[in-house]
Amino acid sequence: MSWNYTVSLLMPVYNGENHVADAIESVLAQTLESVELIIINDGSSDGSEAVVDRYLPHDDITYVSQDNQGFTETVNRAIGLADGEYLGIHPQDDRSVPDRLEKQVDILDRMPAVGFVYSPARFVDLQGDELMIWGDWHGEGRVPKKELFYQLYVNGMSIASPSVIFRRDHITDVDQPWGDPELAVASDWEHWMIAAQQYDAYEMGEPLVEMLRDAEHSHLAGRMETVLDEERTVLRRLRTRFANGDPPVTNETFSRAMSNYYLREFRYRLYEQRAYGKGIRATLQSFRYNPHNTDLYDEYGAILSELVWNRALPSISHRRR
Numbered sequence: 390m391s392w393n394y395t396v397s398l399l400m401p402v403y404n405g406e407n408h409v410a411d412a413i414e415s416v417l418a419q420t421l422e423s424v425e426l427i428i429i430n431d432g433s434s435d436g437s438e439a440v441v442d443r444y445l446p447h448d449d450i451t452y453v454s455q456d457n458q459g460f461t462e463t464v465n466r467a468i469g470l471a472d473g474e475y476l477g478i479h480p481q482d483d484r485s486v487p488d489r490l491e492k493q494v495d496i497l498d499r500m501p502a503v504g505f506v507y508s509p510a511r512f513v514d515l516q517g518d519e520l521m522i523w524g525d526w527h528g529e530g531r532v533p534k535k536e537l538f539y540q541l542y543v544n545g546m547s548i549a550s551p552s553v554i555f556r557r558d559h560i561t562d563v564d565q566p567w568g569d570p571e572l573a574v575a576s577d578w579e580h581w582m583i584a585a586q587q588y589d590a591y592e593m594g595e596p597l598v599e600m601l602r603d604a605e606h607s608h609l610a611g612r613m614e615t616v617l618d619e620e621r622t623v624l625r626r627l628r629t630r631f632a633n634g635d636p637p638v639t640n641e642t643f644s645r646a647m648s649n650y651y652l653r654e655f656r657y658r659l660y661e662q663r664a665y666g667k668g669i670r671a672t673l674q675s676f677r678y679n680p681h682n683t684d685l686y687d688e689y690g691a692i693l694s695e696l697v698w699n700r701a702l703p704s705i706s707h708r709r710r
Contacts, residue, residue: 401467404435405437405482426451459570483598502588504590509595526547537589545650546578575620582627617654648674
């Protein structure tokens with residue numbers, strides 16, 4: 390099929406008036422010439438529409454306003470509108486470096502077995518100062534699909550989704566090309582695992598996106614109950630879907646993944662909520678699924694060390710985003 394653009398970037402907007410202009414301008418500043426931007430205002434109640442309107446009309450921007458449908462359903466709609474060979478989700482409060490798409494498209498054009506290209510993300514505060522780099526678990530180079538799938542399935546989210554540019558042709562569901570609208574926060578994680586059943590990936594060595602992490606955007610800790618519910622749903626759903634996949638989700642793989650899932654819940658319950666009873670239940674579940682989980686024992690070792698020295702329990706930073 391022939392497409393009119395090399396890349397379509399999809400930007401769901403919900404109450405993003407304070408940052409969406411920076412996001413739009415970082416797309417318009419790309420050194421790659423053939424870039425389409427699909428902006429969908431998902432029922433914003435602030436001044437987002439007025440901000441976006443400053444950039445319209447524009448030959449390379451499609452703008453749609455709708456009643457609130459949620460992030461995943463909005464991305465589903467945006468994919469249906471997109472006219473680019475490659476796709477990417479560009480959040481309303483993130484920025485892309487100017488040569489990001491040029492570098493990523495070069496990889497996809499040269500490596501047909503690579504289905505998506507991602508990079509680490511630079512987390513920044515409101516002043517633009519760097520807080521940390523996240524998403525560089527592999528290092529520069531091609532990531533075999535088996536390694537990538539197991540990394541994501543067993544260990545959890547390790548990709549900065551705003552940095553990803555991906556091919557269309559692993560998408561088979563016309564109505565829900567991005568995923569299940571019931572998933573509010575885990576649709577990207579599930580999507581990359583589905584893609585990794587078909588394609589290798591490529592990790593760029595340097596950050597190509599900046600992700601805002603102020604008090605309002607620090608991470609998903611404020612929605613961790615939703616995160617935990619959805620991660621459990623995805624793990625169980627893909628256990629069935631890819632029981633005979635390439636690579637397969639075996640009983641051993643599922644057990645390791647569930648053990649790590651409950652370890653993530655344990656950390657949240659203990660360090661964030663100080664809900665010790667729930668934390669103990671989570672760690673018992675982690676042990677039940679995989680009694681040989683060395684990360685679990687390392688965690689307990691760190692806790693005991695802190696208690697011996699009468700220090701406060703250590704804080705943690707959640708893996709997702």
